Amino acid sequence: MAGTAGTPGTPRVLRAMNDRAALDLLLEHGPLSRTRIGKLTGLSKPTASQLLARLEAAGLVLAGGTTEGRPGPGAQLYEVNPAAAYAAGIDVTPDRVLAAVADVTGRTVGRYELPTPGRRAVTPVVRQVTDALDGAVKAAGLARDDVHRLVIGTPGAFDPGTGRLRYASHLPGWHSPTLLDELAAALPMPVEYENDVNLAAVAEQRLGAARGHEDFVLLWNQEGLGAALVLGGRLHRGWTGGAGEVGFLPVPGAPLVRKVSRTGSGGFQELAGSQALAGLARELGVADVPSGPYTEVAAALVARAARADADDDPHRRLLQTYATRLATGLASLVSVLDPELVVLSGTSLTAGGEALRDLVRDELEELAASRPRLAVGDVTEHPVLRGALESALATTRDEVFDTSR
Structure with missing residues (x-):
């Protein structure tokens, strides 16, 4: 030859x-x-x-x-050989930094959670990241230098033009213009950053309900309401990384908010976000609304509503109203993108299972011309972290498995 x-x-x-x-x-x-x-x-x-x-x-x-x-x-x-390489992922929320290490086969070998409560970052962000990573590395019986690549998932997105985190003012300490440089200097491996909902979509595309699909939308509802857009098999991030920030989408029936300054300040978020579920339940006559963090309350209410059968049950009315609100915002995405599939993810959606999925589908058929298939997300255990690991593993395998080098 x-x-x-x-x-x-x-x-x-x-x-x-x-x-x-x-x-x-x-x-x-x-x-x-x-x-x-x-x-x-x-x-x-x-x-x-x-x-x-x-x-x-x-x-x-x-x-x-x-x-x-x-x-x-x-x-x-x-x-x-599982020990041929290791990759790490980190999932960041205002309450905690969750890190994990996986071997090259995808098996998680170490995990560590660092609580970060409070509205101010008491510990510098770089220290939070390195402490969480080191905790996971130690749990795996490895050293920091054993990790081939790290992917960090956060709410919002780092603007490729400025390097600053946008759309996530509720994440204390993460908005310094020098943060990415500081992290690069502190860590021995290549580091990538991705929006948390985008990583949930990566997890579903590689492991879950979106396997084999090149065009789909993942609608996420947990701490915030957002979407990930996969077009032609690739994530669409937008010019500033803000594609899919649908919580700010003006929708009928929601308060018109003219200043976008914080999480939950947009129309769709106010209408159908997790924090709206408790108030909606009380309005509809649900008597036993639990107390606690709003994400847990929302998931509990939706799960209970999904089990209700009678049409006059307040829980059933809650599920129907919630489905209508979700479909109202989702109709805009479906009308513009015409996706093959919509995946419902995040605890405030997956808790509703097929009962909520069916109601959203029926409502959407009344509001949008296209008819995408709707599916409940399969990756329900830390989907953002799983997506971060899958993203880090994909690049790691491309490098380590390339025997032509």
């Missing part, structure tokens, strides 16, 4: 492509035999054997157990 090593079509590049295909198959299916890898990749047995020997020598795969249940000796099984 003619050409210079490293150019398209040369043996080196083809080997690297086959290596990556085999590694991806091992990640997807778990331990596989040489014969099975050969069948799935279309490679001959000798070529598959050479490939596995090469990956084992590079520390990327391990020879594990053997196949069972067939006559004769079992075939050797191979799996991705």
Whole structure:
């Protein structure tokens, strides 16, 4: 085969492509035999054997157990070496910084939560991040230098033009113009930043309800109400990173707010955000509204309402009214973007399950011309953190699994 090593079509590049295909198959299916890898990749047995020997020598795969249940000796099984690389994710809210470390297979090996209560950042943000990361690294039995890449998810978004966090004035300490430089200086690994709702969409696209979908909207309702827009398989972030900040969207029936200055100050947020649920429940005659943090109260009310059957039950009226309010804002997104799928995520939506999903779908059909499929999010355990890990792992695998380097 003619050409210079490293150019398209040369043996080196083809080997690297086959290596990556085999590694991806091992990640997807778990331990596989040489014969099975050969069948799935279309490679001959000798070529598959050479490939596995090469990956084992590079520390990327391990020879594990053997196949069972067939006559004769079992075939050797191979799996991705979990210790080939590690990646980390951090989920930031006003109340806590949650960090986790995953091995290259995606298994979480360490997690740590750092409470950050209060309206002022008592501990500097850089220290919060490093303390949370170090806690997760220690829980994993690793050192900070073992982490290949870190992705941090926050409300709002860092403006690519200024480097400052926008749309998240409720996050104390995170608005310094030098913050990103300070974090880069304090951490030994590459660091990326992403909007929290965007990361929830990454989690759903890779692991959950949006797998296989190139065009979808994720509607999020938890601490705040927002959306993630995935168009052509890629996140659409907007010019300043603010695409999907639908909490500020003016909608019928909501107060008109002329100054956007804080979380929850927009029309859609006031109409259907988590903090509106307790007041709405009381207006509709729900007698036993629980007390506590508004996110927990909202999820409890929605879960209880989803179990109500009788149309005259105040809880049922709450679910119907909530669905109408959600559809009122969602109709604008659907009308402009015409997505294939809408994923409902965040505790104030997933708590309603299919009952809420069906009501929102029916209301949306009355308000918008297009008819996207609606699905309840599958990734319900720390979806922002899971998305941060998946994002960090994707880049880490691209680098570590590239055997042409």
